[in-house]
Amino acid sequence: MPYKDTTRVGLHPLQIAWQELDVPQCGYCQAGQIMAAAALLAKTPSPTDPEIDAAMDGNLCRCGTYLRIRQAVHKAAAMRHPAGTSQPGHAGRKVAGGGT
Amino acid sequence: MAHAAGKDLVAFLLGLLSAAPAPPPGNAPANPFFGAMNAGRMRAALQTVVERSGWGKRALPKGTALGAAFYFSHMGYFAEVAQVSVTASKQVKVHKVGVVGDVGTPIINPKAAESMVQGTVIDGMSELMAQEITLDRGRVVQTNYHQHPMVRRSQAPAEIDVHFLQTANPPTGLGEPALPAVCNAIFAATGERIRSLPLSKHGYRWARTAAV
Secondary structure (H helix, E strand, C coil), rough: CHHHHHHHCCCCCHHHHHHHHHCCCCCCCHHHHHHHHHHHHHHCCCCCCHHHHHHHCCCCCCCCCCHHHHHHHHHHHHHHHHCCCCCCCCCCCCCCCCCC | CCCCCCCCHHHHHHHHHHCCCCCCCCCCCCCCCCCCHHHHHHHHHHHHHHHHHCCCCCCCCCCCEEEEEEEEEECEEEEEEEEEEEECCCCEEEEEEEEEECCCCCCCCHHHHHHHHHHHHHHHHHHHHHHCCCEECCCEEECCHCCCCCCCCCCCCCCCEEEEECCCCCCCCCCCCCCHHHHHHHCCCCHHCCCCCHHHHHEEEECCCCCC
């Protein structure tokens, strides 16, 4: 399940994308943003921008990190479905379906 | 004022900045966080953002226009162009914002600087549209964010392009350079001049993306 994965292992694609893109500013909203994003990706593995907006519109961010959040969601989605290439550090974590 | 003068907004602003008196020689303020604006640096920032945005060079659909503005914040120089569309029912969409900043060099944390500028554009939009604190019989009227709304992700611009000029000036503060270029764009798109904020008082609302 997404929650168990993110807290125990720290290698969820969203967490990696969040770090690589330096998404947070103050960090106050980010736990909610990541959880909402994880729930979205569980249902919609390759979301469009309007789908991201619809799923995450309830998560406000006063620091205005929305643009990087969107980029990170796309990046995480691409990591999980990398179109045939394997990603370093993700050996054995390719998700066929279910799980995260 | 540009409109009254019959001039293009950017040409008018650049003209004002050119006409400003040159700073006295040796203008390195003893206190880097306080001092007068250097019009030449602001002109360079404005000129760069205008070029990057294609001001005056792009045909825009009806109801869409560009606005420009500049702001001197914590000794940093910021200029912005916003591309905004307005529907007949006064729904406003900020599509893209370009910002050019001159905060000297080195910028210690460029990613943080970029994040700061992007964030403050969005925060500025929140204040612009629907944020104000009013008093009634000594009490603040607004009790929570439903009466002081923040921009949501579906209302935020799709792109905020931030570019810092690498100038040989000592590093300064960055501040929160959220700028009023949106109101200039609304005027250019609709002919309605905004003279008081927030915009919601004048019947404006943010447009949202289709799925929301």
